[in-house]
Amino acid sequence: MSLRLRLLLLIGISLSLLWGAVAIWMLRSLDDEVHQTLDQRLAMSAQMVAGLMSQNPAAWDGRSHTQDKSALSMPSMAKGFDCQITSLRGDVIMRTPGATVDAVAMRKPGYSERVIKGERWRSYTFETDSLRVTTADRLAERDLLLQNVAIAAVVPFVVAMIGSLIVLWFGVKSGLLPLERLRQALARRTPETMTPISERAMSRDLMPLVTTLNTLLQRVHVTIHRERRFTSDAAHELRTPLTAIKTHLQVTRITQGKDAALALDYAEEGVARLQRTLGQLLTLSQIEGPFSWEDGKLADAEEVARLAIRDAGASSNAAARIVFKTTGEPAPLALPQALAITALRNLLDNALRHTPAEQDIVLELQLAGNACVFRVLDQGGGLSAEELAMVKQRFWRRGSGQGSGLGLSIVAAIAERFGGTIELRPRLEGGLEASLTLPIKN
Missing domain, CATH: 3.30.565.10 (Histidine kinase-like ATPase, C-terminal domain)
Structure with a gap:
């Protein structure tokens, strides 16, 4: 997975989770506020109707005994909202046209819920000294309202998120250009190139990386130089004793007696010198290189x-x-x-x-x-x-x-x-x- 895609996924998932959590919290708060507001609407509507009726009790009290109940009706109210006015004896005085009788036929004051023909209704009943006013509405209307609000909130969020990810994709690509330039600068180098990387064209955020790379190049240069010097020194210093040993061994082949013994002594001396030189060269190489000399002994x-x-x-x-x-x-x-x-x-x-x-x-x-x-x-x-x-x-x-x-x-x-x-x-x-x-x- 590329670094650009990884950054995009990381930021996109983080934003989605963050804004998703915020959206869920806001929708839950909105749900509570909507239900509370609509409950207040039921209560205020019932109290308002009761107040209006109480201002002219003679207009309805006399007719309630002489006229047909169905002749007395209220104007049509909001869709899904029903209202009924009854006397304390249970006589229906007024009812909104097409009202669901079971939904407004409540006798206990306060809020209540019931299921009528597969639909959930919520009602509120308010009583005065002579009247009982019941208002009711469908909970499906509330759910539809919340659904519309959620759609209105989620659709812009999704569109904005998709647009943000597209902008983020190009932004990350642009932001990673200094890394691409650094990669190209390293790709153009040969194994023998140990010069420091130029810091002029690099982003300030990449300066620690460039500094670390330059330090590494310097250490590698020192190591390679040390190894080359060791090889050159060893070749230079070992050539003489090897030549001397070879010469003395050749002498032993063509001579006998004391001369051959003397030549062997010289050859043995050359081998000892060669051994000492090799030992010192290896010691020097280990001292200068990344070698652990810890032996656990206290050096008094x-x-x-x-x-x-x-x-x-x-x-x-x-x-x-x-x-x-x-x-x-x-x-x-x-x-x-x-x-x-x-x-x-x-x-x-x-x-x-x-x-x-x-x-x-x-x-x-x-x-x-x-x-x-x-x-x-x-x-x-x-x-x-x-x-x-x-x-x-x-x-x-x-x-x-x-x-x-x-x-x-x-x-x-x-x-x-x-x-x-x-x-x-x-x-x-x-x-x-x-x-x-x-x-x-x-």
Whole structure:
């Protein structure tokens, strides 16, 4: 079902139900008013006739005993309306021509109803000291009057409703033109088009929708750009170790002895490097993408530091070179434990890699308001201002240094995703200071 037809049905049914309920309420009120008014007419007619007769009692009192009753008659009244005047003894004094005798032959004062020859009559009897006046009318006349009034009220309503629905159909069509223009604008786009939709020709009511669409397009553009960058980075970085592994394996085919064993060692080293690079690329892709890292573990800052030290020194006794300084205050971090350990371990790995083996590095843990600061102080060669500007870029390495060049990129991505920061600055005594600031859970 189209939106236009749905709106038309919704509004049409709502109007029909609303105005139908109002019409029923008005007709019921009109029915009560008509019956009450016609009852008052019966009563007033009887009282008026009794008043007129009482003004000249001699004119009818003497003739009522000497003349034939049928000779005394009243003028013809309204159609369906009968009247009869009788004495209290029951003698008929006057009666409207063609009156239904049973309808006006009432003896009890007040209103009453009866069925005469299949027709319902309503009568009213009024008594004075010497007269009894009865007026009566057919209820069918009342029903016909109400029917005519209902037709007069319903026909214009139905015509107006049909006309309103026709006007509403074209009005809805005109009102939905901005949606049609938006549909056409989206239909003309290619899959590669991620530019925002122009808001100049859009209705003010569609602005929230257009804004939401533009926000979605921006997110899709960022996602596609991130995936393309990941693919490009992976292809660029994996080409070298794959080529080296292939070369060393070819060497093992054509050599024997120590040369073949050395080539296999080189190939194994290339596989390990390839594995590390792939792992870091996948980690970076998950951090930047819509991935849930919730592991249900409380990330305490001191525990994160100790686990990161253990992981950083897993390959050798490097953990003994890390001097850990902490205030001992508990600080629950507002990010998953696995990511906090990964970020800090990468900083420690970099520091261990660039610091001479005979020298130590320092890890300081401090609290600063609603944040926790990890400071890694190394004694390496440091970085120049130009190198500091490029060090967070993917796959950047100084010269032909070891590593994949993704460590600091991962640290920066984790910090950015959870509202933290990473700062690198040279130390006066030599080396580099890396400050990782992570938020604390309130």
